[in-house]
Amino acid sequence: MVARFRVLTMKLETFEQIEKEGIMSNSKVVKDVMIGIFEYPHIPYWFSISQAIRIVKVSFLSSKKYPDPMVMLVFDEKYNFIGTLTMKDILKGLEPKIKMSIHEPRPDEEAALSLDWNTFFVNESKELAEKPVSDIMVQAKFFVELNDPVAKAAYLMLRHDLLLLPVLQDKKKFVGLVRMIEIFDEISKGLLSNSDEIK
Amino acid sequence: MELIDREDHQKLYLQLYEILKKKIENTEWTVGSQIPTEEELCKIFNVSRATVRTAVLELVRQGYLKRQQGKGTFIYRNVVSEGLTMLTNFRELLFEEGINFSTDVLARTVMMPIDDLDIKLEISDDKHIIYIKRLRSVDNEPVLLQETYIPHYICPLLLEEDIDHHDLFDLFEEKYGIKITKVKNYIEITYLNADEARLIGLPEGSAVVLLNQYFYSGETLIMYTRSIKRTDRFKFLMELERKVA
Numbered sequence: 001m002v003a004r005f006r007v008l009t010m011k012l013e014t015f016e017q018i019e020k021e022g023i024m025s026n027s028k029v030v031k032d033v034m035i036g037i038f039e040y041p042h043i044p045y046w047f048s049i050s051q052a053i054r055i056v057k058v059s060f061l062s063s064k065k066y067p068d069p070m071v072m073l074v075f076d077e078k079y080n081f082i083g084t085l086t087m088k089d090i091l092k093g094l095e096p097k098i099k100m101s102i103h104e105p106r107p108d109e110e111a112a113l114s115l116d117w118n119t120f121f122v123n124e125s126k127e128l129a130e131k132p133v134s135d136i137m138v139q140a141k142f143f144v145e146l147n148d149p150v151a152k153a154a155y156l157m158l159r160h161d162l163l164l165l166p167v168l169q170d171k172k173k174f175v176g177l178v179r180m181i182e183i184f185d186e187i188s189k190g191l192l193s194n195s196d197e198i199k
Numbered sequence: 200m201e202l203i204d205r206e207d208h209q210k211l212y213l214q215l216y217e218i219l220k221k222k223i224e225n226t227e228w229t230v231g232s233q234i235p236t237e238e239e240l241c242k243i244f245n246v247s248r249a250t251v252r253t254a255v256l257e258l259v260r261q262g263y264l265k266r267q268q269g270k271g272t273f274i275y276r277n278v279v280s281e282g283l284t285m286l287t288n289f290r291e292l293l294f295e296e297g298i299n300f301s302t303d304v305l306a307r308t309v310m311m312p313i314d315d316l317d318i319k320l321e322i323s324d325d326k327h328i329i330y331i332k333r334l335r336s337v338d339n340e341p342v343l344l345q346e347t348y349i350p351h352y353i354c355p356l357l358l359e360e361d362i363d364h365h366d367l368f369d370l371f372e373e374k375y376g377i378k379i380t381k382v383k384n385y386i387e388i389t390y391l392n393a394d395e396a397r398l399i400g401l402p403e404g405s406a407v408v409l410l411n412q413y414f415y416s417g418e419t420l421i422m423y424t425r426s427i428k429r430t431d432r433f434k435f436l437m438e439l440e441r442k443v444a
Contacts, residue, residue, distance in 0.1 A: 038351075042309045042327055055311045058324045077306035077332075079358055 028186060030153055031146040034167045034176030037081075041072045045082060045134035049093050052085060052133050068181060069163040074137045081166050081174040083137035093136035094125040143168050146175065150186050153178045203244050211246050213321065215254040218244070223263050223274055233271045234264065253318060260385075300343070304363050305398075306332040309351060319413070320350050321420045327351040329358060331367070334398055341399045342432040346425045353377070353421045371421070381415040395427055406430060 041059045043052060052072060060070055074083040142156045143166050153165050157180060167176035201218050203211055222228045235243065240251045255272060258264040265275040309327050317324040328348050335343040347367065349357065354377065360370050371377040389409040396403040407427050414422040 038327060041311045041325075044306070044308050044310050044330070047310070047313070051313050054313065059311065063325060075308050075310075077308060079308040 028150045029146070030144050030148045030150060030167050030178060031176070033150055033153075033182040033186060034146075034178050035182070037073065037174060037177060039067070039177065043072050043074055043085070043133060045074050045076055045132060045137070047133050048130050049090055049133060049136065050129040052090060053129070056087060056090070069179065071163055072133075074133060081140055083134075083139045084163060085133050085137045086163070089136050089138060093131065094128050096124045140166055143171075144178065145169070145171065150178075150183070154183045154187065157183055203246060210321070210323070212250045212253040212257070212318075215240075215244055215246060215250060216257050219254060219258055220261075220263060223258075228274050230274050233273050236271065257318075300335040300337060301339075302363060303334045303336070304331065305334055306330060307358055307362060309358070312348075316348055316423075319423045320348055322350045329354070331362060337432065340432075342429045344395060344399050344427040348423045348425075349421065353419075367422070371416075377416050377421060379414050379416055379421070383413040383415075385411040387411075389427070391427070399427065399429065401429065 041055050043055060047055075055072060056070075059072075060066060069084075070087060072085045073081060074085055076082050142160055142162060144153045144156065146167060146169050156162065157165055157178070163180070165178045166174055167178060169175045201221070203214050203218075205211075207214060219228075219234070228234060234240075234255075237248055237251045237255070240246075240255075241248055244251070255264060259266055259272070262275060264272050266272050308330050310330050312320065312322065312324055312326070312328050316328065317326075320328060322328070327350075329351055331347040331349075333345045333347070334341050335345065349367075354371065354375055357367075357370065360374070362370070368379065371379060387409050388406055391399065391401055391403055391405045391407055393403050395407075396405065399407070401407070408430055410424075410426040410428060412422075412424045412426070413420055414424070
């Protein structure tokens with residue numbers, strides 16, 4: 001099992017090879033495992049970071065919903081999906097500039113730096129929070145189609161370290177999302193059934 | 200005394216709004232009298248201060264109450280009785296009959312409600328809304344900037360329609376069978392911010408007419424529209440007809 005997983009994460013060059021290895025069910029396609037796009041909050045790129053923060057609070061924190069990944073979907077003015085925004089992206093967007101101007105801190109400098117960081121976070125971040133989310137989002141670069149094999153989604157997500165993968169219909173309409181949990185579920189099903197066959 | 204029903208799916212502030220409105224309409228609270236303080240209303244109805252504040256603000260906005268700085272909140276007027284309710288041909292008011300617009304759709308997307316949009320649309324703040332921003336021009340001159348907000352559940356497929364060339368009103372009524380039965384119009388003067396000024400082609404700070412419209416189908420609020428109109432390009436016609444008993 002370990003050997004097979006290493007093959008998946010490190011050695012395979014194309015998703016076709018994943019299928020050949022028989023780790024994942026050949027018949028499953030993306031539309032079989034994807035989730036709906038309204039599982040996550042939608043925001044336009046011109047929303048400010050502070051507006052996005054309020055949406056995080058309403059959609060996740062106040063309602064105690066903690067999906068994995070905890071992400072917002074960012075759209076353009078024509079309702080095209082253009083990227084994702086996580087809490088980490090937001091915090092990085094609010095990060096005080098002082099951190100950017102210094103060298104990578106040594107371990108013995110971390111405590112002092114955190115105090116400076118705290119002061120600047122409060123003072124500088126209010127201004128930074130008015131920046132549009134387009135400045136800090138992670139752009140969507142990879143997509144899959146409804147009838148693409150799940151293996152292709154798995155390959156793209158692992159290869160490019162993606163939190164989720166948008167699913168398009170006819171290369172145009174954004175109709176769903178594949179997350180790591182769906183990929184993991186499919187991989188584990190394949191692995192477990194292979195193990196059972198060996199037994 | 201009518202109380203808040205926590206089993207009811209309706210938002211608490213809306214329930215409180217209705218209760219207080221009834222007290223005014225049936226003259227339990229008479230014109231000129233002071234209503235209980237926010238704190239007292241919280242205790243009476245066992246709700247939060249935010250709920251009370253939202254309900255009272257809506258009654259102020261509707262003209263039922265008036266706030267007086269440092270004194271309190273007072274009943275402002277009696278509501279007209281049913282027999283005096285006027286009917287208006289709102290279609291004419293909405294579309295300024297006789298004017299041929301060209302329309303640029305600047306944005307058509309889905310988003311979460313921000314600011315007070317959840318209150319304006321009477322939805323919870325974790326529900327998606329459709330947002331459409333249009334700039335309307337006459338003879339290539341921008342005259343009207345319109346932002347439309349619709350709860351997504353009302354018409355999930357709306358953005359698949361050709362809204363560049365079809366009126367939302369017609370799509371609602373003719374394609375989706377959603378009949379608009381009531382419109383509340385709030386007209387005021389406002390001043391252009393930098394972005395609005397750039398789009399409408401006037402200096403920042405110019406005075407314009409702001410028309411806020413709330414569209415209902417039965418008791419359900421289906422759309423809120425915020426329209427900014429150049430004062431030099433519009434005349435408002437409001438044709439009223441008295442209901443015959």
